[in-house]
Amino acid sequence: MARYEITGARPLSGEVTISGAKNAAVAILPAAILVRGKCRVENVPDISDVRILLNILQDIGAVVTREAPGTIVLDCTNITETCPNAELVRKMRASYYLMGALMGRFGKANVALPGGCNFASRPIDQHIKGFRLLGADVEETEDYVNLKTGTEGLRGNRISLDVVSVGATVNIIMAATLIPGQTVIENAAKEPHIVDLANFLNTMGANISGAGTDTVKIRGVESLQGGTYAIIPDQIEAGTYLAAVAATGGNVLVKNVIPKHMDCITSKLQEMGVNIINYDDSIRIRSQGRLSCCTVKTHPYPGFPTDMQAQICVCMALADGVSRLTENVYETRFFGYCTELQEMGAEIMINGKTAMVTGHEKLYGAEVSAHDLRAGAALIIAGLAAEGKTVVCNAHFVERGYENIVQKLKDLGAQIVRMED
Numbered sequence: 001m002a003r004y005e006i007t008g009a010r011p012l013s014g015e016v017t018i019s020g021a022k023n024a025a026v027a028i029l030p031a032a033i034l035v036r037g038k039c040r041v042e043n044v045p046d047i048s049d050v051r052i053l054l055n056i057l058q059d060i061g062a063v064v065t066r067e068a069p070g071t072i073v074l075d076c077t078n079i080t081e082t083c084p085n086a087e088l089v090r091k092m093r094a095s096y097y098l099m100g101a102l103m104g105r106f107g108k109a110n111v112a113l114p115g116g117c118n119f120a121s122r123p124i125d126q127h128i129k130g131f132r133l134l135g136a137d138v139e140e141t142e143d144y145v146n147l148k149t150g151t152e153g154l155r156g157n158r159i160s161l162d163v164v165s166v167g168a169t170v171n172i173i174m175a176a177t178l179i180p181g182q183t184v185i186e187n188a189a190k191e192p193h194i195v196d197l198a199n200f201l202n203t204m205g206a207n208i209s210g211a212g213t214d215t216v217k218i219r220g221v222e223s224l225q226g227g228t229y230a231i232i233p234d235q236i237e238a239g240t241y242l243a244a245v246a247a248t249g250g251n252v253l254v255k256n257v258i259p260k261h262m263d264c265i266t267s268k269l270q271e272m273g274v275n276i277i278n279y280d281d282s283i284r285i286r287s288q289g290r291l292s293c294c295t296v297k298t299h300p301y302p303g304f305p306t307d308m309q310a311q312i313c314v315c316m317a318l319a320d321g322v323s324r325l326t327e328n329v330y331e332t333r334f335f336g337y338c339t340e341l342q343e344m345g346a347e348i349m350i351n352g353k354t355a356m357v358t359g360h361e362k363l364y365g366a367e368v369s370a371h372d373l374r375a376g377a378a379l380i381i382a383g384l385a386a387e388g389k390t391v392v393c394n395a396h397f398v399e400r401g402y403e404n405i406v407q408k409l410k411d412l413g414a415q416i417v418r419m420e421d
């Protein structure tokens with residue numbers, strides 16, 4: 001198992017270029033199943049979740065060609081298999097998008113239940129509710145979800161989600177794109193990657209409107225054809241580098257971002273005393289002296305993202321005063337990293353869905369373990385800010401979602417190496 005070894009307490013400086021968005025890529029690549037023709041997808045991050053997904057797609061008959069770094073041509077025209085390899089499917093969370101994509105194209109799918117980051121119980125009842133309302137017969141076993149076209153066929157419908165779910169919104173969009181009639185998703189998620197998925201599908205000929213609002217309308221079309229599409233920059237990767245600079249101090253230009261997507265994160269960093277300048281597609285961050293404490297509550301977009309909870313917690317652990325961090329999406333998420341941060345000297349008291357974080361001037365190096373992707377990113381930030389040496393075990397979690405993180409941090413002056421056991 002790989003680990004990162006970090007010698008901390010050094011400010012970061014220079015420039016970092018953000019990769020394509022993981023959560024958009026893991027939706028857009030399976031959505032190519034709906035397309036007959038070649039999809040040329042640019043700005044695809046080279047991360048392990050994407051590599052697993054491409055293996056799954058190849059395994060069911062897609063032709064995958066790497067044209068250049070970050071550019072992948074996917075041709076799913078000749079796919080016939082609707083039961084993807086269970087072992088591969090269990091390696092990642094977003095493989096549940098194969099349900100919507102395969103059902104949307106073939107009217108049936110038999111997909112193993114996904115694996116991935118288990119920082120909380122992650123039900124998929126809203127996905128299933130959506131499939132059923134579109135006319136599917138859904139049979140759930142302990143390990144599989146088996147979807148078939150019901151006796152009355154698949155047709156558009158009105159689907160009101162009981163919780164705002166990114167995954168259910170994506171899956172229903174994919175399932176509804178090629179079926180007759182209009183589907184309306186109410187209480188839809190509004191994350192930037194939902195808009196990116198809709199833009200991708202529309203580029204290929206779909207008729208989807210309202211993505212980015214809480215009502216998404218999908219008018220079924222007969223077919224989609226190939227085309228070229230570039231994935232948006234990763235909001236959470238960018239936020240992670242911003243939090244790293246806030247925690248260590250320094251002056252960094254974060255390039256290839258959509259500043260609007262970052263407002264929910266940069267506004268909190270500004271409250272903590274960090275200087276932020278937005279340009280068209282980059283953000284300059286300057287952080288000097290002690291951060292101030294603040295209050296953060298996670299919410300679906302455009303709220304503060306749960307995927308930034310752990311990283312902002314590290315900033316709070318170093319801030320002056322007592323910060324309050326409330327998790328509204330995945331209540332058990334604190335347990336993935338708070339014990340580790342405490343070993344590094346952080347003072348965190350968890351009470352239900354709120355953590356009270358009493359800031360200290362310093363954190364101290366320790367050997368800690370990542371238990372999920374974002375927890376791992378937070379421990380790296382803590383290691384960069386801490387006095388002495390930090391070892392972050394379970395690097396594979398981080399590599400699910402951060403392209404080239406070691407080199408990017410080294411380019412900013414960090415002392416970090418990746419070691420294999």
Ligand code: UD1
Nearest residue numbers: 023094122123124125126127163164165166167168307329
């Ligand atoms: C996506 C992101 C993940 C992020 C999360 C919340 C991808 C690939 N992953 O995960 O990085 O942490 O959004 O922003 O985009 N829920 C239900 N029933 C369902 C579905 C969800 O109760 O059928 C609940 C969940 O338990 C959670 C909340 O709804 O409390 C939001 O989950 P959801 O938006 O679906 O998260 P994911 O799509 O799995």
